[in-house]
Amino acid sequence: MSVVPTPAAAVSAPAPCSPQDVRRVACIGAGVIGGGWAAHFLARGYDVTAWDPAPDAAARLRRLIAAAWPALEQLGLAKGASRDRLTVAAALEEAVADAQFVQESAPEKLDLKRDLLARLDAATPAGTVIASSTSGYPMTDMQTQAADPGRLVVGHPFNPPYLIPLVEVVGGELTAPAAVDWASRFYDAAGKSVITMDREVPGFIANRLQEALWREALHMVANGEATVAEIDASITEGPGLRWAVMGPMLTFALAGGEGGMAHMLDHFGPSLKSPWTRLDAPELDRALYDAVVAGCEDAAGGRSIADLVAERDRGVIDVLRATGRLPGSAEGAAR
Amino acid sequence: MSVVPTPAAAVSAPAPCSPQDVRRVACIGAGVIGGGWAAHFLARGYDVTAWDPAPDAAARLRRLIAAAWPALEQLGLAKGASRDRLTVAAALEEAVADAQFVQESAPEKLDLKRDLLARLDAATPAGTVIASSTSGYPMTDMQTQAADPGRLVVGHPFNPPYLIPLVEVVGGELTAPAAVDWASRFYDAAGKSVITMDREVPGFIANRLQEALWREALHMVANGEATVAEIDASITEGPGLRWAVMGPMLTFALAGGEGGMAHMLDHFGPSLKSPWTRLDAPELDRALYDAVVAGCEDAAGGRSIADLVAERDRGVIDVLRATGRLPGSAEGAAR
Structure with a gap:
């Protein structure tokens, strides 16, 4: 060497x-x-x-x-x-x-x-x-x-x-x-x-992440799979509301229910092989699995999944209210 | 055929x-x-x-x-x-x-x-x-x-x-x-x-987008380029604040200044070839360029870039306030 x-x-x-x-x-x-x-x-x-x-x-x-x-x-x-x-x-x-x-x-x-x-x-x-x-x-x-x-x-x-x-x-x-x-x-x-950052990564951190999303969006427009308006609505009415409050890692940890990120990876790990985006997935080996689970636990800093769910919910409600998107009040839509 | x-x-x-x-x-x-x-x-x-x-x-x-x-x-x-x-x-x-x-x-x-x-x-x-x-x-x-x-x-x-x-x-x-x-x-x-949606796309729309981001995040963790906490902070303190208010397409249109999406594509189009994510970019040919620019114009629906900037700013401030992230008041940090 x-x-x-x-x-x-x-x-x-x-x-x-x-x-x-x-x-x-x-x-x-x-x-x-x-x-x-x-x-x-x-x-x-x-x-x-x-x-x-x-x-x-x-x-x-x-x-x-x-x-x-x-x-x-x-x-x-x-x-x-x-x-x-x-x-x-x-x-x-x-x-x-x-x-x-x-x-x-x-x-x-x-x-x-x-x-x-x-x-x-x-x-x-x-x-x-x-x-x-x-x-x-x-x-x-x-x-x-x-x-x-x-x-x-x-x-x-x-x-x-x-x-x-x-x-x-x-x-x-x-x-x-x-x-x-x-x-x-x-x-x-x-x-x-x-x-x-302690090392140089082209695009740094957030740009690597948002560029991946942006490139996928461009592919979808290029292939007629979604319009510009649908792409924007799919984010502002969907994951974007969570991302103002909680990042993608902790957000996904909450998709694992009471089992958190470990359960989420057990449950959705196999779909990493699905063609859900044009970006190839990394091998979900033991080291990556452990790093992601441990990282989420560190980030939670002692907060339970229930604590995090309550925190996310309060945050998303605040964002919905702040951006004028609260659904109907007591005279709601169901009746 | x-x-x-x-x-x-x-x-x-x-x-x-x-x-x-x-x-x-x-x-x-x-x-x-x-x-x-x-x-x-x-x-x-x-x-x-x-x-x-x-x-x-x-x-x-x-x-x-x-x-x-x-x-x-x-x-x-x-x-x-x-x-x-x-x-x-x-x-x-x-x-x-x-x-x-x-x-x-x-x-x-x-x-x-x-x-x-x-x-x-x-x-x-x-x-x-x-x-x-x-x-x-x-x-x-x-x-x-x-x-x-x-x-x-x-x-x-x-x-x-x-x-x-x-x-x-x-x-x-x-x-x-x-x-x-x-x-x-x-x-x-x-x-x-x-x-x-009028056609089946694996992962539909929002999942294709958030999966691209998620896979890039997993690659970064796997390669020691960012921690779970850094990935989450890079979104909640960065693009995530915009995405609760305005989708990725219109958001990027505003990066083009008074020239909007067309100027943004002229300016940043070449960096689609940069290694900013592991996802290969589509060819930014005339058809895609026109589709993205026209889509943003449709989405803007007559609102000028200045209108959109003001709207985004109001929205982001509302989100910052709602999520308790307003920086210091009159006794701000600079002095």
Whole structure:
């Protein structure tokens, strides 16, 4: 067996301030995602400097933030938060010159990302962490041209970044572990829900999952098996109502009744061989079985199946009510 | 080219009552799904007769209904709804003897389903529609042994059937179209949200989609790429919050900014070739591109992208609030 040398993480300068003390954020790229980030950071009370090479970028950005602002007011603005704290810079270098954190949200083109991250690295104060919103490129593939790749991390958000809490944080082979840690703590302080990954997986976690669903949906449309409207209704009236409350693993554990995930796998495991999707199933061997069952038990954290059922039910009812989908009241439909 | 003869749909007796006039429902199988159906039908004011061969079935069923009842009370019971209107029958024949609708929710075993549906067909009054909760078997494969296959349909629910509105209705090759129509109208009258499919697709629609996601999740656990807890958090803190409000197609259309789905496909179409999931993508040819864009435009029904963004935002905020996940108020996290 050959020994593959592990690339040494670049030693970056220490971050110029602690994650809690950040006041100035730069948003590079001002499309749907970059603009959504700008709206989020403004609402959380940061000074935001944005830059985007498109000629109409400033107007588009201000429109996007204006559209998001009522939602952000409803969520509750941080003290001192104001749209007036947005500056649109004329040049990339100006945007990041005194940034304490940089969020890059350029188009998904690898060469463009590589080049842009190198330019950002050259123009940003030493030690300031630079995060990319990339939906799928590993940082290892993007950090190749930067002089200090150690401070480059992925901070992958979900649309719209001002409402969906999740950010997936992961470094590349040359990223300093301290930069990953700093970014995770910064996003946490900025009100996001953070998953810090310890390895690079193309598409990270949530995108792998939602892409599988999306590709299956495209196949169904391509084959005339379902319309776009049926696909959307099948989720919003079905599993989507559960997924806002409980993830797919615990949700399926509850399909096992009082026996939980173990019973569910015993019962439905064989249908993994059925052609229920175009995605081949993994072998449900003992190791996978045990990992899934143990993972669900850990996630339950002592809550019984009955506790989880009650919790899910309360959550789904709250979601049904909140989204105006409660079925008829006492004068219900049966009579 | 050979001509394949189309099997004639069996001519079933007309249903003994209109979908709106049903008062007596039989639930065959009283596990998580069958019991959930029983709870739903009781809450909607029906008389329910249940049967299950397990020795402890009656006790288990009553426990399940008792656990669901507080949720159903919160949703609002139909006039006259009562748990006292449940009868647990000692024999299958007794359970369906005067049923006006039969919901079969037996384990997912094809031979068992075939045999059971034939027995139910023999014991149920002529013309009464019999629906199977099967998660994935096409009715064509299950109706082979019944004397009157014309009244057998799939009515596929989601767990728990007393809370998740969706039911997917589809017939087999020998099912009378009138039975499919009757079942769809009955479920609608019973407070469900119905998708009536015009062709058999293994796994129907929502299961194909959620199974793709589930299989990808199993692969990730098997490969140590994500833990069960990370998978669940990546959905509940991320895409799951959107899917309770807006399906995957329209959700992705909004990732295209003011250009909608067409811009989204232009922008992210190339990443369909990326290894973001183990599911191969379909060719994004002109026909698929046009179908997806047109489908989203139909679904939008005249609402602009800005309208849809505002609608999604209101919905997600409602869901965040309803599930207790609003970030800090005016004393927010940034300062």
